Amino acid sequence: MSVAEKTFPAAVVRAKGGRFELEQVSLGKPQHNEVVVRIVATGICHTDMVARDGDLPVPQPIVLGHEGAGVVEAVGDSVRKVVPGDHVVLSPLSCGLCPPCQDGAPLSCENTLALNFSGCRLDGSHAVHSHSGQELHDRFFGQSSFGGFAVAGERNVVKVRKDAPLELLGPLGCGIMTGAGAVLNSLKVTPGSTIAVFGAGAVGLSAVLAAQVAGASTIIAVDVVPARLELAKSLGATHIVNSSSDNPVQVIRELTGAGVDFSVEATGRPEVLRNAVDALRSRGHCAVLGISKPGATVALDINDLLMSSKHVHGVLGGDSIPDIFIPKLVDLYMQGRFAFDKLVKFYPFEQINEAAHDSEKGITLKPIVRIGASA
Numbered sequence: 173m174s175v176a177e178k179t180f181p182a183a184v185v186r187a188k189g190g191r192f193e194l195e196q197v198s199l200g201k202p203q204h205n206e207v208v209v210r211i212v213a214t215g216i217c218h219t220d221m222v223a224r225d226g227d228l229p230v231p232q233p234i235v236l237g238h239e240g241a242g243v244v245e246a247v248g249d250s251v252r253k254v255v256p257g258d259h260v261v262l263s264p265l266s267c268g269l270c271p272p273c274q275d276g277a278p279l280s281c282e283n284t285l286a287l288n289f290s291g292c293r294l295d296g297s298h299a300v301h302s303h304s305g306q307e308l309h310d311r312f313f314g315q316s317s318f319g320g321f322a323v324a325g326e327r328n329v330v331k332v333r334k335d336a337p338l339e340l341l342g343p344l345g346c347g348i349m350t351g352a353g354a355v356l357n358s359l360k361v362t363p364g365s366t367i368a369v370f371g372a373g374a375v376g377l378s379a380v381l382a383a384q385v386a387g388a389s390t391i392i393a394v395d396v397v398p399a400r401l402e403l404a405k406s407l408g409a410t411h412i413v414n415s416s417s418d419n420p421v422q423v424i425r426e427l428t429g430a431g432v433d434f435s436v437e438a439t440g441r442p443e444v445l446r447n448a449v450d451a452l453r454s455r456g457h458c459a460v461l462g463i464s465k466p467g468a469t470v471a472l473d474i475n476d477l478l479m480s481s482k483h484v485h486g487v488l489g490g491d492s493i494p495d496i497f498i499p500k501l502v503d504l505y506m507q508g509r510f511a512f513d514k515l516v517k518f519y520p521f522e523q524i525n526e527a528a529h530d531s532e533k534g535i536t537l538k539p540i541v542r543i544g545a546s547a
C-alpha cells in the first residue's frame with residue numbers, strides 16, 4: 173500500500189472548546205521536502221488545549237498535536253536528513269531562510285505563524301484528508317501528530333538514537349526542550365551558581381533537571397502545590413518554597429544573601445514574573461517562559477532593574493536548535509542524568525480527552541498518548 177492510500181485514526185477538533193474525536197483520515201502524497209512519520213506516541217502540551225478552545229487562532233476542524241515521536245515511513249525526493257526506519261522527534265517547523273533561522277535561532281523563525289498555525293501548507297494544500305469530504309486543517313507545528321501518521325518538513329524532524337525509548341521522547345520537541353533549553357542555552361547556567369525556578373510544571377521541572385546538569389549549587393523551586401514541590405525536591409531542587417504561604421523573594425534572599433544568579437518564570441503569571449526579577453542578585457538573568465493571556469503586562473521596578481544591571485529575557489522553545497539540542501537531552505536521559513520520565517504518564521490514544529483533562533486539572537504533569545506500536 174502506498175503512503176497516499178493509508179487510512180488511520182486521528183484526533184479531530186471540530187468546534188471551539190470541543191472534544192478530540194477519533195476519526196478515520198487519509199494522507200495525500202508528501203511533497204519533495206517532506207517526511208511521513210508513523211507516530212508511536214505524542215505528548216500533550218497546553219498549547220494543544222489553547223488551540224482546541226479557539227484561544228490560539230488556528231482554523232478548525234483540525235488535527236492538533238505537536239510533541240510527536242515516531243518512525244520515518246517515507247521521504248520526499250529531496251530529503252537527505254533521514255531515511256525510512258529512522259527514529260525521529262518532531263519539533264516546530266521553521267523556514268531556514270529568514271534572519272533568525274540563518275542566525276541559528278529556528279524557533280524564532282519569522283515565518284512561524286504561516287508554517288505552524290495556518291492549518292495548511294504555504295501553497296494552501298493539506299497533507300491529511302477527512303473521509304467526510306469536509307476540508308480538514310493540519311500542519312499544526314508543521315506536524316499535526318495526534319494521528320497514526322504525520323507529515324513533517326525535513327527541517328522539523330530530529331533524528332534520535334534507536335536504543336532510546338521512542339514512546340517517551342515526543343515532549344522533548346516542546347515543553348521539556350523549553351525548560352531545559354532556557355537553563356542550558358539561554359541562561360547558560362554555570363557550575364556553582366544559584367537559580368530559582370518559579371512554577372514546578374513540566375517546563376519548570378525540566379529547568380530544575382537541567383540546572384543540575386549545569387552544576388548549579390543552589391536550585392530553589394517555587395510553586396503553590398505541595399506535591400509538585402516534593403517532586404521538584406526528588407528531581408534535584410535543593411530548596412522548595414510554597415509561595416501561597418511564604419514570600420518567595422524574601423525566602424530566596426534569606427537562602428542566598430544577595431539573591432539568585434538566575435531565575436526562570438514558568439507559570440505565565442505577571443505577579444510571579446515580578447517575583448522572579450525581584451529575586452535576582454545584581455547582574456542576574458531572568459528567563460521568561462510562561463505564556464500569559466494576550467496583552468498581559470507586568471510592572472517592574474525600573475531603578476532596581478538598572479541600578480542592579482538585571483537582565484530579563486523572553487525565551488521561546490529554550491532557544492534550542494532542535495537537531496542539536498534534542499539528541500543531547502536524549503543522551504543525558506540515557507546516562508540517567510536527565511530523568512524527565514518522572515514527569516510523564518502514558519494514556520491510550522482512545523483516552524486523549526482524559527489525558528487533556530488530567531493535564532488541565534494538574535493531575536498529570538506531562539501526558540503522553542500512545543498512538544502506534546512501539547518501534
Ligand SMILES: NC(=O)c1ccc[n+]([C@@H]2O[C@H](COP(=O)([O-])OP(=O)(O)OC[C@H]3O[C@@H](n4cnc5c(N)ncnc54)[C@H](O)[C@@H]3O)[C@@H](O)[C@H]2O)c1
Binds near residue numbers: 217371375395396438
Ligand atoms: N516559552 C515557550 O516556548 C513555552 C513552551 C511551552 C510551554 N510554555 C509555557 O510555559 C508555562 C508552563 O508550562 P507547564 O507545562 O509547565 O505548565 P503547568 O501548568 O504544568 O505548570 C505551571 C506551574 O505553575 C504553578 N503556579 C501557578 N501559580 C503559581 C504561583 N502564583 N506561584 C508559583 N507557582 C505557581 C502551578 O502550580 C504549576 O505547577 C505555560 O505558561 C506554558 O504555556 C512556554
Ligand SMILES: [Zn+2]
Binds near residue numbers: 218219220238346347
Ligand atoms: Zn507545546
Ligand SMILES: [Zn+2]
Binds near residue numbers: 268272281
Ligand atoms: Zn525562518
